[in-house]
Amino acid sequence: MKRFLNLTAAAAFCASVPAFAQEAKTYPAPSEIVAAAKAQEWAAIAPSDLLIMDLAPDAAGKPRRVVIQLMPAPFSQGWIGNIRKLATAKWWDGTSINRVQDNYVVQWGDATEKKALPDGLEVVTENEYETEVNLSKEFYGITVGIETALRAGETGKGPTKLFDAYQKEAGFINGWPVASEEKAWPIHCYGMVGVGRNLSPDTGTGAELYTVIGHAPRHLDRNIAVVGRVIEGIEHLSSLPRGTGALGFYEKEEERVPILSVRLGTEVQNAPSFEYLYTQTPSFKAYADARANRRDPFFITPAGGADICNIPVPVRRRPAK
Amino acid sequence: MKRFLNLTAAAAFCASVPAFAQEAKTYPAPSEIVAAAKAQEWAAIAPSDLLIMDLAPDAAGKPRRVVIQLMPAPFSQGWIGNIRKLATAKWWDGTSINRVQDNYVVQWGDATEKKALPDGLEVVTENEYETEVNLSKEFYGITVGIETALRAGETGKGPTKLFDAYQKEAGFINGWPVASEEKAWPIHCYGMVGVGRNLSPDTGTGAELYTVIGHAPRHLDRNIAVVGRVIEGIEHLSSLPRGTGALGFYEKEEERVPILSVRLGTEVQNAPSFEYLYTQTPSFKAYADARANRRDPFFITPAGGADICNIPVPVRRRPAK
Numbered sequence: 001m002k003r004f005l006n007l008t009a010a011a012a013f014c015a016s017v018p019a020f021a022q023e024a025k026t027y028p029a030p031s032e033i034v035a036a037a038k039a040q041e042w043a044a045i046a047p048s049d050l051l052i053m054d055l056a057p058d059a060a061g062k063p064r065r066v067v068i069q070l071m072p073a074p075f076s077q078g079w080i081g082n083i084r085k086l087a088t089a090k091w092w093d094g095t096s097i098n099r100v101q102d103n104y105v106v107q108w109g110d111a112t113e114k115k116a117l118p119d120g121l122e123v124v125t126e127n128e129y130e131t132e133v134n135l136s137k138e139f140y141g142i143t144v145g146i147e148t149a150l151r152a153g154e155t156g157k158g159p160t161k162l163f164d165a166y167q168k169e170a171g172f173i174n175g176w177p178v179a180s181e182e183k184a185w186p187i188h189c190y191g192m193v194g195v196g197r198n199l200s201p202d203t204g205t206g207a208e209l210y211t212v213i214g215h216a217p218r219h220l221d222r223n224i225a226v227v228g229r230v231i232e233g234i235e236h237l238s239s240l241p242r243g244t245g246a247l248g249f250y251e252k253e254e255e256r257v258p259i260l261s262v263r264l265g266t267e268v269q270n271a272p273s274f275e276y277l278y279t280q281t282p283s284f285k286a287y288a289d290a291r292a293n294r295r296d297p298f299f300i301t302p303a304g305g306a307d308i309c310n311i312p313v314p315v316r317r318r319p320a321k
Numbered sequence: 322m323k324r325f326l327n328l329t330a331a332a333a334f335c336a337s338v339p340a341f342a343q344e345a346k347t348y349p350a351p352s353e354i355v356a357a358a359k360a361q362e363w364a365a366i367a368p369s370d371l372l373i374m375d376l377a378p379d380a381a382g383k384p385r386r387v388v389i390q391l392m393p394a395p396f397s398q399g400w401i402g403n404i405r406k407l408a409t410a411k412w413w414d415g416t417s418i419n420r421v422q423d424n425y426v427v428q429w430g431d432a433t434e435k436k437a438l439p440d441g442l443e444v445v446t447e448n449e450y451e452t453e454v455n456l457s458k459e460f461y462g463i464t465v466g467i468e469t470a471l472r473a474g475e476t477g478k479g480p481t482k483l484f485d486a487y488q489k490e491a492g493f494i495n496g497w498p499v500a501s502e503e504k505a506w507p508i509h510c511y512g513m514v515g516v517g518r519n520l521s522p523d524t525g526t527g528a529e530l531y532t533v534i535g536h537a538p539r540h541l542d543r544n545i546a547v548v549g550r551v552i553e554g555i556e557h558l559s560s561l562p563r564g565t566g567a568l569g570f571y572e573k574e575e576e577r578v579p580i581l582s583v584r585l586g587t588e589v590q591n592a593p594s595f596e597y598l599y600t601q602t603p604s605f606k607a608y609a610d611a612r613a614n615r616r617d618p619f620f621i622t623p624a625g626g627a628d629i630c631n632i633p634v635p636v637r638r639r640p641a642k
Contacts, residue, residue, distance in 0.1 A: 059380075102556050103511050126621060165486045165628040190424050190536045200621050215511045215536050215630050219615050222622040235423050235563040242556040294540050300447060300521050301543040307486040307628065309536050 027295035030287050034314045037283035042275040043175065044318065045069055050265030050274070051087060051228065053108075055097070055236060056258040066233040068193055068211075069274070069315070071226065072174060074131045075186050078124035079195050079225045082206035084264060089118040091207065092262035097240065101248025103214030106237040107196060109207055111256060117207060124203050129222045130183035133173065166218050170308045172279035177308050179221060186226035189216045189309035191234050195225040213238040216309040231274055231315040273318040287314065348616035351608050355635045358604035363596040364496065365639065366390055371586030371595070372408060372549065374429075376418070376557060377579040387554040389514055389532075390595070390636070392547065393495060395452045396507050399445035400516050400546045403527035405585060410439040412528065413583035418561065422569025424535030427558040428517060430528055432577060438528060445524050450543045451504035454494065487539050491629045493600035498629050500542060507547035510537045510630035512555055516546040534559040537630040552595055552636040594639040608635070 028036070049072065055064040070080050086092065092108075095115070099107035164170035170179045170187070178184045188194065193211045197204030203225060211230050230237070245251040265271045277284050290296075292306035349357070370393065376385040391401050407413065413429075416436070420428035485491035491500045491508070499505045509515065514532045518525030524546060532551050551558070566572040586592045598605050611617075613627035 100560075102559055129622075165631075166624045166626040199618060216628070218628060218631065219612070219620075219624045221624065223615075223620050238423055239421075239560050239562055241560055291540065294544075297520060299540075299544050301450075303487045303540045303542065305487045307537070307539060310486075310539065 027297075028290065029294075029296040030290040032296075033283060033287045033290055034277060037277055037281070037287075041278055041281040041283045042316075042318075043278045045231075045274045045276060045315075047265030047271055047273070050268075050271065051083065051262060052265060052268050052271060053092070053262045054260045056260055058236075064233065064236040066236055067231050067272070067274070068228045069231045069276075070228040071176060071186060074133060075176070075178075075184075076128065076225050076227045078122050078128050079204070079206040079227050082121045082124075083209075083227060085118055085120060086205075086207055087262050087264050088267070090261065090263075091115070091118055092259050095259050096256035097237070097259065098243075098256055099210070099247065099249045100213075100237075100240045100243050102242045104212070104217065104248065105210040106213050106240065107208065107210035108259060109196065109209060111253075117205060121205050124225070126201060126203055128203070129225060130185045133180075133184050164308060166221070172284075172313065175276045175279050175313050177311075177313070179308075185222050187216070187308070188212055188218055188220045188224075188226060189229075189312065190214070191230045191312075192226050193228040193230065194220065195227055197224060211237060216307075218309075231276075232272070232317075274315055275318050276316075277314040279313060284313075287311075348618075349611065350615075350617040351611040353617075354604060354608045354611055355598060358598055358602070358608075362599055362602040362604045363637075363639075364599045366552075366595045366597060366636075368586030368592055368594070371589075371592065372404065372583060373586060373589050373592060374413070374583045375581045377581055379557075385554065385557040387557055388552050388593070388595070389549045390552045390597075391549040392497060392507060395454060396497070396499075396505075397449065397546050397548045399443050399449050400525070400527040400548050403442045403445075404530075404548060406439055406441060407526075407528055408583050408585050409588070411582065411584075412436070412439055413580050416580050417577035418558070418580065419564075419577055420531070420568065420570045421534075421558075421561045421564050423563045425533070425538065425569065426531040427534050427561065428529065428531035429580060430517065430530060432574075438526060442526050445546070447522060447524055449524070450546060451506045454501075454505050485629060487542070493605075493629075493634065496597045496600050496634050498632075498634070500629075506543050508537070508629070509533055509539055509541045509545075509547060510550075510633065511535070512551045512633075513547050514549040514551060515541065516548055518545060532558060537628075539630075552597075553593070553638075595636055596639050597637075598635040600634060605634075608632075 049070045051068040051070060053066040053068065055066065057063050070083065095108065095110045097106060097108045098111045099105070164179060166179065169181070170177065172178070173184065177187050177189055179187050186192070190212050193209055195204035195206050196208030196210055206225075206227065209227075211234065213234070240257060241255070242248055243250040243255070250256050277287070288306070288311050291311045293302040293304060295302055370391045372389040372391060374387040374389065376387065378384050391404065416429065416431045418427060418429045419432045420426070485500060487500065490502070491498065493499070494505065498508050498510055500508050507513070511533050514530055516525040516527050517529030517531055527546075527548065530548075532555065534555070561578060562576070563569055564571040564576070571577050598608070609627070609632050612632045614623040614625060616623055
């Protein structure tokens, strides 16, 4: 009974437990919209776009696997080519998680900074932080749909741009949050994976990676390459003890978490399959609308808008056929 | 040497280590602006506004103390009055951390939901989610200063409003981030503390509390009371193992983290003293500007804007006199 009461209170806090959905069938929660999306609204993620990182087991001996989805073309492909080469060369095996800074990032790579890199890595220039895309078709075409949903419910005035606090256009291209002016670029939301670097003009090789474990550090956009996002197992990174050194670096070697292996999905036996809710679908638009205008039973005042990083693209394991 | 190289790379990633400041004295990093603020720009936090929560020591026997600053009037004072009564009654002693949901919240209180509340708690209404304040003086007066700093550097056009993705005005009142339409309300940024509740019209007593450990869940604004923020020790909450039950609740009793005591700062011997950078000061404005327009050496492209939750109000221990 204790557990039931406990979960009842929890459901009230989040309004995402089915028991309450029955009371307000016309205003489903975002999670319910996602659960009801049609099979054809989900897009499979190719195994070659998965990067699977196995950490040393935790103190209780439990395995810790982190799955990253690499960005598709046309974004950040220079670094992503390097990352594929590094994974194929098994370069990260034996390296470690070296930095955990609260409300910011978890960073991994070679703590010794002496490990030789494989041959053939590309030197990527800063030009690749932004990419030319056909915004009218690929970008705005999608964004306007979301905008309509976002604002129409509140204002009744029809389409309004999805506003971004960083004063750029923001929307989704093929399942990824991006911002744009003349060109477009991927943005730093929770769970995004980026490429550590030294001072400009260095842009990093891709050997030193981090993921965001706090409020979106959008000031890093266009200053560091975004190459992917964690789609499963981020808790193995976000719940690690915070480093006590400058910038959250671990001060003692024994604090570092060993990385057993990093492989492309194509190189892992029985690798799990994933799919994401394609962002040009009616269900994604309804989901974005519901994130911006929560009308499910727990809520009193819908926000009437949403930060793009507060509309995370749904990703799940592929259901068995 | 390993350590030095390691930290050098780290400095490059964040550009907040003094070594680099010498190269660009005219464009200090936000942390350098804060470090250089004058003593009189810092405002002391009264011990009566501190809520000090001691958790059971960690596995290695290290103490875990979390310090919360309660919001000053005129915001959320009904719930905060209850919280003071609950602390004085030692009501939280023996309760626990019961929920840790990744990229969302850590929640604590009485897992049994059977513990009797002290007499005299106020029933707070939903009207108190918003507060009438003299916006022109207390709110816009401050915000305009920040806006000027935020945008002038990029556009050269002078004051522009600090835009909020939730399409409301946003700014700072006496050291706290708030949004407004006709009235004003505190907002859910990383580390903010709120009051769990059941379905409306219930607004919670203040006995069930949570803090934000992920991207700002702004859809909760005006739907749940914000009563304070964690100013020290959030890592003792944010790095806890994620709960595996629905909504991140711990499924087993032994997973819950015992709370030894929660006290007001006035009731703790040798309680630490804190101060925050007052938000109407030149240094805060310069800091907000630098958060929106990073020009320190690591950065290539300043964002030209900032999410209000990406301008955290600096809080520190009071320096010894």
